[in-house]
Amino acid sequence: DAKTTQPNSMESNEEEPVHLPCNHSTISGTDYIHWYRQLPSQGPEYVIHGLTSNVNNRMASLAIAEDRKSSTLILHRATLRDAAVYYCILRDTGTASKLTFGTGTRLQVTL
Amino acid sequence: DTEVTQTPKHLVMGMTNKKSLKCEQHMGHRAMYWYKQKAKKPPELMFVYSYEKLSINESVPSRFSPECPNSSLLNLHLHALQPEDSALYLCASSQGRSLMNTEAFFGQGTRLTVV
Numbered sequence: 001d002a003k004t005t006q007p008n009s010m011e012s013n014e015e016e017p018v019h020l021p022c023n024h025s026t027i028s029g030t031d032y033i034h035w036y037r038q039l040p041s042q043g044p045e046y047v048i049h050g051l052t053s054n055v056n057n058r059m060a061s062l063a064i065a066e067d068r069k070s071s072t073l074i075l076h077r078a079t080l081r082d083a084a085v086y087y088c089i090l091r092d093t094g095t096a097s098k099l100t101f102g103t104g105t106r107l108q109v110t111l
Numbered sequence: 112d113t114e115v116t117q118t119p120k121h122l123v124m125g126m127t128n129k130k131s132l133k134c135e136q137h138m139g140h141r142a143m144y145w146y147k148q149k150a151k152k153p154p155e156l157m158f159v160y161s162y163e164k165l166s167i168n169e170s171v172p173s174r175f176s177p178e179c180p181n182s183s184l185l186n187l188h189l190h191a192l193q194p195e196d197s198a199l200y201l202c203a204s205s206q207g208r209s210l211m212n213t214e215a216f217f218g219q220g221t222r223l224t225v226v
Contacts, residue, residue, distance in 0.1 A: 034214075036215075038154075041219075042219055042220075043115075043201050043203070043217030043218050043219050043220050044154065044201070044203075044215075044217045045216075045217065046214035046215065046216070049214070085153075087153065097142065097159050097161060097166060097167060098156055098159065098167065099144070099156070099203070099215055100156060101153035101154050101155075102153060103153055104153060
């Protein structure tokens, strides 16, 4: 799978928007960009995914750069319950059955 | 029902014991996965089952033996484990073979301690 690079940690204030960046400069044309998060003491949970266009769902928005070499997960109003490790993952056609986690970004949300 | 249920939640076993971890889903998913997660590290893929057949084994030692008796159940049989095998074991499922444009659902995991 193509590699992703994320900051190790980020902090946010509650009720503020959070922008979590992910670099994937070696992304191929058919790689989907997936985001998962893992809350403390829980299994990972799906957040959002996209291919080329920006995507919105009830949890977050995904902004994908025009050249697809980077993307940003946007939490519009962070809450304490959003404190988690956020993983940016590329899905490769050659290994479509795998979900390979990188090191992720640990998000801290404070009052 | 969008749950993946793992039992037990916690397990302590000796190095000579044989135990099994169980995973169940009723979403009609045909792909199921086992992951291992050490503290402060990301989950690492161990096995993938697709339509009840083992499709990926990430060079996992034979002391871990997966089994998929039917499309809803996934087991991980453990035998002669080492203390370094202590970890959180996560099960996941997804709709089909390809995760390219579908999501995976994870269970809460089994916290395994080998003594």
